[in-house]
Amino acid sequence: MTHTVRRTSRTLQVASAGAAALIALSACSSSSGSTASDSGSSATVSGPNGLSGTVTVFAAASLKESFTTLGKEFEEKHPGTEVNFSFGGSDSLAASITGGAPADVFAAASSKTMAIVTAAGNVSSPPATFVRNQLEIATLPGNPDKISSLKDLTKSGLKVVLCDKEVPCGAAAQKALKAGKLTLKPVSYEQDVKGALTKVELKEADAAVVYKTDVHAAGDKVEGVEFPESANAINAYPIALLRDAPNAAAAKAFMALVQSVEGQQVLTEAGFLRP
Template identity: 75%
Template sequence: MTRSMRRPRRMLVAAAGVAALLALSACSPSDSSNGSDKSESSPNSSPKSAKLSGTVTVFAAASLQESFTKLGQEFERQHPGTKVSFSFGGSDSLAASITGGAPADVFAAASPKTMAIVTDKKDAAGTPVTFVRNQLEIATLPGNPDKVSSLKDLTKSGLKVVLCDETVPCGAAAQKALGAGDLKLTPVSYEQDVKSALTKVELKEADAAVVYTTDVKAAGDKVEGVEFPESAKAVNDYPITLLKNAPNAETAKAFIALIRSADGQKVLTEAGFLKP
């Protein structure tokens, strides 16, 4: 075979080698594609694949105790390695603690007025969102021995009635309801949160208390509930927010998302809360 006949074969072999190298190069990851993946995440949103961890500290109105505790347990089940730590109490005192520098991730208040204590001090990250509403109800002793059937009945002489302090949402709502009925009531005590007011009836230290529907439901057979029409004039909106200096912001956002989700709303409505 002549030299001129062998040359084309060498050229074909060389061309095949170049094609193979190009194919291998196409299969390997490029720097530009890696850069594109990184640009998809932002400081305000954690990657979907990121594993949540650590403790979320939630300051929440006392009336949320049962439902939030249940949802906290569900959150921990969904996200192993996380823990939800709660501080329940009067919304006004919780707000004061936050503005005073207490470390917390989430604040859920029982009224926009108490949430404003936090937002006015610029301690909220973004705009609070209403996630549920709540209505008042009268809690009486089991069997309702004093035959309380209306808000006006609480003004009867000799009846020991407990109200929340006017500075906390349940107390402010009670005063609004009394005003709607053109009624005046002097309680035997003012309590710092709704659970304290309810406890007075449960311990039979009071004959009745004006609390939330959710608290009457949570108490079971320890009290008896009495609805009254004036409560429709004093329904409280409950706002929730991520706090500006949240120590565990990403996990806190996920907890708020659970509260606002269909599953979260189901737990809350079953507890007696109204949809926003």
């Protein structure tokens, strides 16, 4: 009996040593960038171009719907990647970037706000315009106040909301008002275009000057009214790779998707104008 036990013990020792050797061999043959999710090869996780990791994108609030869609498409095309967005007023985002916030890509709603980041030396290459956007008036569903022009927003008793003058949509609204030789005193200035739109959606305001894309995204929650002065205040949207981007390779690939035919289709369907 004792002899049998010793044989079994030696057999187990040999088997264990063999298994350990196989594990070591397997570990040596894997990529150093692989993770526990790499059940197959690293190409399955990293994608055909070897992309992996998180891409952090700071983007204007008006890009929320279209960029979220493009982010999902990017992740599907490049398994092992994740796109994290920070949406908000372009001026606030620019301040965060120049203040040292880590990010890979900046997509602004105006050249002026991108210039803040560029002047501070926070971009690694010249920004490129990828879309343009035009203003529109958002009214309550059914347009009960019969608003048909920018001038109508100056009516007494009408509660109108604008974006802050420092925000691209607010600066554009001021240009449009100047073009129409109009003076408007809003009930509030909002920090980004989504904040202005929400005031109307919640019926806290009768109207707001926002982008066409935001009216489109709101669906039947608001009604849009076009006005000719908006042609004098069309915003160009630049995008740039940031200096010291933590994941520059994946960031460049995301920017390429935004500027591709596929990306432009998503953006134009959301109401953006081509660059």
